[in-house]
Amino acid sequence: MKKTLYRYIFNEIPPPFLVGMVTFTFVLLMGRFLRLAEMVVEKGVPFGDVVRMVTYLLPSFWLFTIPMALLLSILLAFGRLSGDSEVTAMKSCGISLYGLLPPPLVFSVLATLGCLWVTIYAVPWGNSSFKKLMLDIAQSSAGVSIKEKVFNNAFPDMVIYADGLDGKGQNMNGVIVHDERDPKTPTTIFADTGALFSDPRSHSMEFQLKNGSIHRSEEGGGYRMVQFQEYILRVALADTTPKGPKKTSEMTIEELRHPPAGTPKKEVRLRRQELYSRLALPFSCIVFTFVGVPLGIQNRRSGKASGFSLSIAVILCYYIALSGFDTLGEKLILPPLLSGWGPNLLFLLAGGYLFMKTAAEEPLPLAALYQRLKDAVSARLHRGEKR
Known part of the structure; x- marks a missing residue:
C-alpha cells in the first residue's frame, strides 16, 4: 500500500516542477531578450546563433531555477493534497506527516544531483561556449553593422x-x-x-x-x-591577456579546489568560500523540501497564485540570507564553511521547526499572524460597508 501511496504523491510533483522551470527560466531570460533582438535586427546576427546563445545561457539560469521550481512544485502538490482533504484521509489511515516525506525527499535528491551536474559541468561549458560564440559573432557581424x-x-x-x-x-x-x-x-x-x-x-x-x-x-x-x-x-575584439587577477566567480571547481602555490591566504580563503557556496546551492533543494511540505499543507485553500507568491517570498528570503552570509565571509567574520553552508543550515532548522509543528497539527506562527491580519482587514471593511 505504501508503494502505491508514494507513487501517487511522487507523481504530483513533476508537472508543477516543469511549469516552474519553464516560468522561472523565461522570467530570467526576459532581461536578455531585448539585447538579443537588437543583435538580430541591427547587427544581422543569424537567428540560429541567437538560439545557440540562449542554449549556452540556460545552465547558469538552471542553477537557480531548479531549486525555485522544486519549492514551487512541493508547495502546489501538497497544497492540492491538503485542499482536497487527502492529507486528512491519509492521517486517518495512520500515516503521519513523516510518512509522507519520502516521495518529495526522493525527488529533491534527484533535483540536487541534477543541480550538482549543472554546477560542475554545464555552467563552465556554457560560459566558455558563450564567450567563444560572442567572439565569432563579433568577427562575422562587424562588417554587417x-x-x-x-x-x-x-x-x-x-x-x-x-x-x-x-x-x-x-x-x-x-x-x-x-x-x-x-x-x-x-x-x-x-x-x-x-x-x-x-x-x-x-x-x-x-x-x-x-x-x-x-x-x-x-x-x-x-x-x-x-x-x-x-x-x-x-x-x-577581445582582450586575451587578463588585466588583473581572475575573479573567484569566474573560476572552475578545480581552480577553487587547487589554488597555485604561493597564493595569499586571503585569496585561498575566498576560493574556499566560493567553493562551499557553489556546492551548497544545489543542496538547497533538500532544504526546501522541509520548508515546502508544511507550508504547502498550511496553504491548502489559497490556490496556485498564492503558491507562486509564497515560493517567491521564501526564495527571496533564502537569497537575502545567502548574500548576508557571503558578505560576512568576505569580511572574515565567518569561516568559509559556515559562510557557504550557513543559509542551508538556517533554513533547515526553520524547515524542521515548521515540519514538527505541522506534524503535531499545531498552527504555524506566521500562518496565525496572517490569519489575524486577514480577519482584522475583513472586519474593518465590513464596518466600512455598514457606515
Missing part, C-alpha cells in the same frame, strides 16, 4: 564613417575613423578607400586603408599629421 553615410560605433571607443560600401560591407570608400582607445592621444584617420577583414587567430579585425592621412593630438597641445599610401589599423 557598418552602414554607409552613418557614423557607426561598431567597435568600442571608435567611430567609423564610410561614404560608400560594397554589397558585403567589406570594401569602403571615403573612410573616416576616429580612434579614442587612447584618450591621451585621440586620432582621426582619413582614407580614400578601405577594406575590413577578420583575423580569427588574434581575435581582431583589420582595417586596410589606402591613400589617406593620420591626424593625432599629442599631449601638451601638440599635433601631428602623417600621410600614407597604405595603413593597417588593427582592432582587438
Whole structure:
C-alpha cells in the first residue's frame, strides 16, 4: 500500500516542477531578450546563433531555477493534497506527516544531483561556449553593422564613417575613423578607400586603408599629421591577456579546489568560500523540501497564485540570507564553511521547526499572524460597508 501511496504523491510533483522551470527560466531570460533582438535586427546576427546563445545561457539560469521550481512544485502538490482533504484521509489511515516525506525527499535528491551536474559541468561549458560564440559573432557581424553615410560605433571607443560600401560591407570608400582607445592621444584617420577583414587567430579585425592621412593630438597641445599610401589599423575584439587577477566567480571547481602555490591566504580563503557556496546551492533543494511540505499543507485553500507568491517570498528570503552570509565571509567574520553552508543550515532548522509543528497539527506562527491580519482587514471593511 505504501508503494502505491508514494507513487501517487511522487507523481504530483513533476508537472508543477516543469511549469516552474519553464516560468522561472523565461522570467530570467526576459532581461536578455531585448539585447538579443537588437543583435538580430541591427547587427544581422543569424537567428540560429541567437538560439545557440540562449542554449549556452540556460545552465547558469538552471542553477537557480531548479531549486525555485522544486519549492514551487512541493508547495502546489501538497497544497492540492491538503485542499482536497487527502492529507486528512491519509492521517486517518495512520500515516503521519513523516510518512509522507519520502516521495518529495526522493525527488529533491534527484533535483540536487541534477543541480550538482549543472554546477560542475554545464555552467563552465556554457560560459566558455558563450564567450567563444560572442567572439565569432563579433568577427562575422562587424562588417554587417557598418552602414554607409552613418557614423557607426561598431567597435568600442571608435567611430567609423564610410561614404560608400560594397554589397558585403567589406570594401569602403571615403573612410573616416576616429580612434579614442587612447584618450591621451585621440586620432582621426582619413582614407580614400578601405577594406575590413577578420583575423580569427588574434581575435581582431583589420582595417586596410589606402591613400589617406593620420591626424593625432599629442599631449601638451601638440599635433601631428602623417600621410600614407597604405595603413593597417588593427582592432582587438577581445582582450586575451587578463588585466588583473581572475575573479573567484569566474573560476572552475578545480581552480577553487587547487589554488597555485604561493597564493595569499586571503585569496585561498575566498576560493574556499566560493567553493562551499557553489556546492551548497544545489543542496538547497533538500532544504526546501522541509520548508515546502508544511507550508504547502498550511496553504491548502489559497490556490496556485498564492503558491507562486509564497515560493517567491521564501526564495527571496533564502537569497537575502545567502548574500548576508557571503558578505560576512568576505569580511572574515565567518569561516568559509559556515559562510557557504550557513543559509542551508538556517533554513533547515526553520524547515524542521515548521515540519514538527505541522506534524503535531499545531498552527504555524506566521500562518496565525496572517490569519489575524486577514480577519482584522475583513472586519474593518465590513464596518466600512455598514457606515
